[in-house]
Amino acid sequence: MAGATVPYLLLLPVVLVMGAILGYPIYNLVRLSTQRYGLFELLQHHGIPVGLHNYGSVLHDAVFWHTLLRTVVFTIVNVGLTMGIGTLIALLMVRVSAWVRILLAAGLVLVWSMPPVVAVQVWNWMTNSQNGVLNYILTELRLGDYFQHNWYETPFSQLGMVTTLVVWGALPFVAITVYAALSQVPRDLIEAAETDGATAWRVFKDVTVPVIRPALLILTSLSILWDFGIFTQAYLLIGPGHIVPENYLMGVYLFQEGYVRTDFGRGAAISILMLVIVALMSAVYVRRMLKLGDEA
Amino acid sequence: MTVRSARRAGWNVVGVVLFAIMAFPVFWMVSTSFKPDEEINSITPTWFSAHPTLQHFRDALARPYFWADVRNSIIVVLATVAIAIALAFLSAVALAKYRFTGRGLFIVLIIGVQMLPGAGLIIPLYVVLARYHQVNALSGVIATYLTFALPFCVWMLRGFIIGIPKDLEEAAMVDGSTRLGAFMKILLPLVAPGLVATSVFAFITSWNEYIFARTLLNDQSRQTITVWLSYFLGTGRQTDWGALMAASSLISIPVVVFFLLVQKRIAFGLTAGAVRG
Numbered sequence: 205m206a207g208a209t210v211p212y213l214l215l216l217p218v219v220l221v222m223g224a225i226l227g228y229p230i231y232n233l234v235r236l237s238t239q240r241y242g243l244f245e246l247l248q249h250h251g252i253p254v255g256l257h258n259y260g261s262v263l264h265d266a267v268f269w270h271t272l273l274r275t276v277v278f279t280i281v282n283v284g285l286t287m288g289i290g291t292l293i294a295l296l297m298v299r300v301s302a303w304v305r306i307l308l309a310a311g312l313v314l315v316w317s318m319p320p321v322v323a324v325q326v327w328n329w330m331t332n333s334q335n336g337v338l339n340y341i342l343t344e345l346r347l348g349d350y351f352q353h354n355w356y357e358t359p360f361s362q363l364g365m366v367t368t369l370v371v372w373g374a375l376p377f378v379a380i381t382v383y384a385a386l387s388q389v390p391r392d393l394i395e396a397a398e399t400d401g402a403t404a405w406r407v408f409k410d411v412t413v414p415v416i417r418p419a420l421l422i423l424t425s426l427s428i429l430w431d432f433g434i435f436t437q438a439y440l441l442i443g444p445g446h447i448v449p450e451n452y453l454m455g456v457y458l459f460q461e462g463y464v465r466t467d468f469g470r471g472a473a474i475s476i477l478m479l480v481i482v483a484l485m486s487a488v489y490v491r492r493m494l495k496l497g498d499e500a
Numbered sequence: 501m502t503v504r505s506a507r508r509a510g511w512n513v514v515g516v517v518l519f520a521i522m523a524f525p526v527f528w529m530v531s532t533s534f535k536p537d538e539e540i541n542s543i544t545p546t547w548f549s550a551h552p553t554l555q556h557f558r559d560a561l562a563r564p565y566f567w568a569d570v571r572n573s574i575i576v577v578l579a580t581v582a583i584a585i586a587l588a589f590l591s592a593v594a595l596a597k598y599r600f601t602g603r604g605l606f607i608v609l610i611i612g613v614q615m616l617p618g619a620g621l622i623i624p625l626y627v628v629l630a631r632y633h634q635v636n637a638l639s640g641v642i643a644t645y646l647t648f649a650l651p652f653c654v655w656m657l658r659g660f661i662i663g664i665p666k667d668l669e670e671a672a673m674v675d676g677s678t679r680l681g682a683f684m685k686i687l688l689p690l691v692a693p694g695l696v697a698t699s700v701f702a703f704i705t706s707w708n709e710y711i712f713a714r715t716l717l718n719d720q721s722r723q724t725i726t727v728w729l730s731y732f733l734g735t736g737r738q739t740d741w742g743a744l745m746a747a748s749s750l751i752s753i754p755v756v757v758f759f760l761l762v763q764k765r766i767a768f769g770l771t772a773g774a775v776r777g
Contacts, residue, residue, distance in 0.1 A: 214594035215606060217587040218650055226613065226621075226647045233624035241627070249631050296515055301508060304515040311523045317759040318526060319708040321726040322748040326529045328733065329741050337528060337545050375522070433617025436710045440730055455619030455711075462623045463715055471623040479620045486615040493611050494604070 236472035243466045251469060258473035268474070271452040275432060278363060278453055282431040285371045287424055290378025295408075297383050309380070316376035324440040327369050331355045359451035362442045369437050374430070378423050385419035386412065418492070425489035429482060435459065454478050533557065533746035540742050556742035560750065563743070568721045569728040576638055576713075576724060577706040580645040581699050588653035589695070595654070596661035610651045621647065622715045629716065636719055644712040649702045656701065660694025661687075700762045704755050725751055 237258055239251030262268050293312075297305050318326070330338050339350040356362050389412050397407045413420075435455035442451055447460060458478060462471015532540060536553050539546040560566065595603065625644050626635065634640030664687055713724040720728075729751055732744050 208600070211594040211598035211600045211603075214590040214598075218591040218654060219606075221583075221587060221646060222609075222613070222650060225625075225643045229621070229624035229628045232628050236624065236627060246627065246630055293518065296511060296518065299508065299511040300515040301512055304512045304519075307519050308515055311519045313759055313763055314526050314756070315522055317704075317756045318752055319726060319755055321708070321710050321729050322529070322752050323525070325729060325732065325744055325748050326525045329532065329745060330525060330528060332739075332741075335541065335543050335545070340543075340545055372522070372525070429615050429617070433619055435617075435619040440710075443733075455617060458619050459622065459711075459715075463626065468623055468627050475620045475623050479616060482615060482617055482620065483612070486612060489615065490608055490611050494607065 233472050233475055236469055237476050239469045239472075241467075241469040241472070246466070246468065254469070258470045259477075261470060262473050262477065267449045267452065267457070268477075270449070271454055271457045274363075274452065275454040278367070278434075279428055279431045282367055282370050282374075283424060283427045285367065286374045286378055286427050286431075287420070289371065290375050290423075291382050291420070293375065293379040294382035294386055297379070298386055312376035312379055315372065316380075318373065320373060320436045321440065323369060323373055324437060327365065327441055331365060356442065356446065359448070362446070362451050363438075363453075366434075366438045366441050369441055370431065370434060373437070374427060378427070381419055381423055382416060385416040389415045422489065422492055425486070425492070429486055429489065432485070433478070433482060529745050529748050529752075532741060533749045535742060537742060556740075556746035557750070559740065559743040560747035563732075563747075565720050565723070565728060566725075566747070569723050569725045572638060572717075572722060573707060573725040576641050576645065577703055579638075579642045580649050580706045581702045583642070584646055584649035584653045584702050585657075585695060585699055588650055588657055588698075591654045592657035592661055595658045610654050613651045614648065614655070618648070618709075618711045622711060625712065626715055635716055636722055638717075638722065641713055641716050641724070644716065645706050645709060649706060652705070653698050653702055656698045657691075657694060660691055660698070663694075664690050697762045700758045704758055707755060 236251060238253060238255060239245070240254045240257075241251040245251050293308070297308055300308070330336055333339070333352050333354045336355070338355070339353050342348060342350045355365050393411050394407055397411055402410075433455055434453060438451075438453045439447065439456050439459065447456060449457075452460070455478075458471060458474045462468055462474060465471075531548065533556050534552040534554070535546060535549040536551050536555070539549055539551075591606075594600075595607065621644075625647075629635050629640040629643065632640075634643065708726065709724070710726045710730065713727050714730070717723045717727060729747060732747065733739055
């Protein structure tokens, strides 16, 4: 039957292009990871096979393990804050008057539409140690003396500032999605539970959460993947000149060790380790999306 | 005042405070870009300038490579969106309207690929593109942008096409058209809003992209505007914060405008899970 080939013809352009721009590079990635491939090899377009040497070198490098651990902690903190605050904003949006809800929605869309690189520069300006407005506000609110306080003193404070930037940028996505999910919660069910004398917490736990759970799960998995692979905000806010192994996150580590040092073979090994970790984590997410796709 | 309305008033106050905190960085960016330097460099901040000036915008626009890099961004973004939408539309039709062997696998790949972190792909993309002399060329950047734009557009367009009532399509088929022909003639106009929304999301993601452009483009006149902005701080002792914020505001404008255009369709962007701050 001629009709049976139609869907395949329709898919063909995307399959061919994706194969060329992603499939082929990933095939090369696997080969690269088993080669010595520096600047010289890049010019020759030819690597020198070294077996599993790159993997051994990475796995025996304490920096890799420290970076992995730091990235995991960073991810947990960022996802926890994003999901927690985002859900609270969504719950707040249900409780406020219409005009405040519109105000909040407008604010969320505004924050959402800030390009990450722009947000980094605004953070730089707000937190500069000369006359950052954050220092001024916190000092004026009597929260301590932040006059000419350097927010980027230690790796911990640097990553703390990256966290504020990342969470701020991610809140709109979470808050708006959870708010949309909350509108699916049957109003009369909540009222019935309230008249039965259930506490606000019980109502939230037993009536609201079951309805919004699918949304929360998808948002959490997406946030984990994004925060684990973060690069732009961490690299630019800490500043290229201040990037050191003590404040590496996985994306930055890979960029420094592979690209900046033009050690593409070793960088490829790190990439593969990172992609494998992400693939394992995203298996959960992909399965969930497939379920949604079948229902639609 | 009843307990209920008192409680609502309380939540309203929390909501307004929250709005002020969230929107403050955006306000501060815009407000700074209109302030004279004395107000910017003062230890005590000025919230609303008494003497607004456009000088910083003039300075930002006059900086080297601003226009060249804006032009580069526009070329890259338009090419990415046009190619991605055209190719993805075909795949989206296949996914939405046909059942076939391998469909599940294709969907898994489309969703899975979107989960790959950009940082994890820079090494192979750089090495492969170098082999074909696509480093420091906008065409190379367009290719890398398609790696995220294509799967995202396929998935998002599929959602829009599924939403079209089946009887419309069947009515067209009774007239003797082929299935595909019917779809193209009768239903393309119905998908138009979906095409616009998807294009806008692809536009925003490409406009905001940083790491691929940063790794592939070294020549200052060949960079995109996000890379241009990232180098603004430079190594100088005194930062021109006014011009930096003016430039930041200018670069955000297209994104804000487009976001407002599609805000009603944001839910679709959510399921595709693509645009993010």
